[in-house]
Amino acid sequence: MSNGTFGIEREARIVKSGVRRVFTPHSPVDDASHFFGREEEASRFVSVINTEGLHVLVYGDRGVGKTSLAITTCRVLLQQIMGGGKYIEKRCDSSDSFETIALKVLKELKIGYQNIETTQTSNSGGKASIRIPVAGGEIDSSRQSATKVTHQVNLSSPSWIAEQLQEKSGIFLIDEIDALSDREDRKKLAELVKLLSDNKSKLKIVMVGIASTGSDLTAGHPSVQRCLKEVQLKRMSDDDIKKIILNGFKKLSQIPSDDVVTKVTDISAGLPHFAHLICLKCAEASVISGNKHVSNDVLDDALNESVKDSENALKDSYTSCLHSFNKPIEYKLIVLGASYCKTAEFRPFDIRQHLRDRVSLDVEVQVINRRLTAVAGRPGGIIEKCGRGYYRFVDPRMPSFVKMVHGVDRGK
Ligand SMILES: Nc1ncnc2c1ncn2[C@@H]1O[C@H](COP(=O)(O)OP(=O)(O)OP(=O)(O)O)[C@@H](O)[C@H]1O
Ligand SMILES: [Mg+2]
Incomplete structure (x- = not known):
């Protein structure tokens, strides 16, 4: 089939098929019918929000599904329990501060702040x-x-803002608070939550951000812990990733082979973004070919497209790390072995086991150790040392990317 000028024809068929509404690698899920797993975290979220004086902090690694959990649960809550109260969402970036966040909520709630x-x-x-x-x-x-x-007074004062919000109800979702680099801003947000809690406010604050501990995001503010309940999001289980894959293809009336489902689950390693990305590429190919069966061949091409579509940060750091060595292929193997490790932290011995089991290669532990030390010693490297004899990937998404690259190499 011809793709038409600039691939327009192909694009039109893909858009019409609706595959991009089912598999959404680049945007959070905001609809309960596309949201899978996370039952425990979602019920904790719901019960916290519905308890007087409590607010929520959702935290975890990059890309585990924090925003999706927060948005989907808030929407369901507002519709089914809170009687359609006001929903306000603020996504922070590095130019934001406590004041810009406060401004957003005042504006959305139509609280005049200019003529004080x-x-x-x-x-x-x-x-x-x-x-x-x-x-x-x-x-x-x-x-x-x-x-x-x-003039605009007291926008920087948590107690002044809390006073303005006193009689309001609804949910204020503040996403990506890790982008606030000034600890003072995070501290003020924590103070605001504390004040709203003391005032028994019906306006609930939901904070979301990348962090390994909740207190990273609240600048360690001690008294907020009582009223800001933490929901930590870890990686999804393989079963939940499978639900995303199987339900998605089912909605599109496409049929992936068991092997495809197993491979996509393995590559995703609990990160839903990769399941969405690879499945989207498979589903698009299936729409274009008109063949509803998604086979290994389709997957090989889809992995190639997925690598191309991956974030530049991942592509660049992977390529520049390997290309800084004279024999990149040797290092590539070590990195691949590391990407098979199920735990975040791994030892050279674990890599040896995986290389044996997965690609039938026997490499001595000392050799692996030397290569790992070299990779970890590279400035801007992709692996770092994290303890005596233990290593980890700097970016937790890298193992999935490495496995996709390996899938492409294998399919060549
Ligand atoms: N429970 C879920 N069911 C189905 N898909 C999900 C679920 N959670 C997340 N996703 C998908 O995973 C990807 C990442 O989700 P999301 O943006 O919510 O993660 P995040 O942790 O907020 O990421 P970041 O750290 O980049 O802000 C998106 O493609 C989203 O559609
Ligand atoms: Mg997010």
Whole structure:
């Protein structure tokens, strides 16, 4: 079949088929019918939100499904329990601060923040000036002069913001709070949560971010722990990844072979992004070929497309690390062996076992050790040492990427 100018014809058929609404590697799930697994975390989330004075912090590694859990659960909650209360979402980036986050919620709730009046007074003797917010009227004092100033006051004050939000209800989702580099901003957010909790506010805060511990995201604010309950998201189980694959293909009336399902589950290693990415590429190929059966051959091509579509950060660090060695192929094998390890931290011995079992290669532990030390010693390397004799991937998504590359090599 011809792809038409610029591949438009192919693209039109793919769009029409709806495969990109089922497999969504680049956007979070926001609909319960596309959300799988996570039963335990979702029920904890629901019960926390429905408890007076409690707010939620969702944290975990990059790409485990934090935003999807938060958005999907909030939507269901608002529809079914909270009677359609207001839903506000703020995605932070490095330019955000406590003030910009506060501004977002005030704006969405239509709380006028621009015309707050303060009166600045100064003693006639020229001593230190003070600011007193007034509800109107001038301060009558013969020794003081007063000037009315209209400006955005107290946006940086958690207690002022909490006061404005006191009577409101709904959910305010603050995503990617790890992007807030200033600890002071995270601390203020934690203070805001504490104040809303003390005031028994019906506006619930849900914070989401990448972190290995919850306190990384709240700048270790001690008293917030009582009212900000943590939901830690780990990788999904293989069974849940299989649910994403099987349900997705079923919706599209496509039939993957058992081998394809097993391989995609293995490559994904509990990260739903990769299951969505590879399945999307398989599903697109199936739409174009008109063959509903997704076989190993389809998967090989899909892996190639998936590698091309992967984040540049992964592609670049993998390539530049291997190309910094004279014999990249030897290092590639070691990295592949490491990517088969089921635990985040691994030893040269574990790599040896996996190379034996998975690619029938017998490599001495000392050789693996030397290569690993060299990779871990490279600035900007993809593997780092994390303890005596133990190593780990710098980016937890790298093992899945390495396995996809291996799949492409194997299919050549
Ligand atoms: N429970 C789920 N069921 C089905 N697909 C999911 C689920 N959770 C996440 N996904 C899919 O996995 C991918 C990553 O999800 P999401 O964006 O929610 O992760 P994240 O942890 O917020 O990522 P990041 O750390 O980059 O912000 C998306 O493609 C999303 O569609
Ligand atoms: Mg996210």
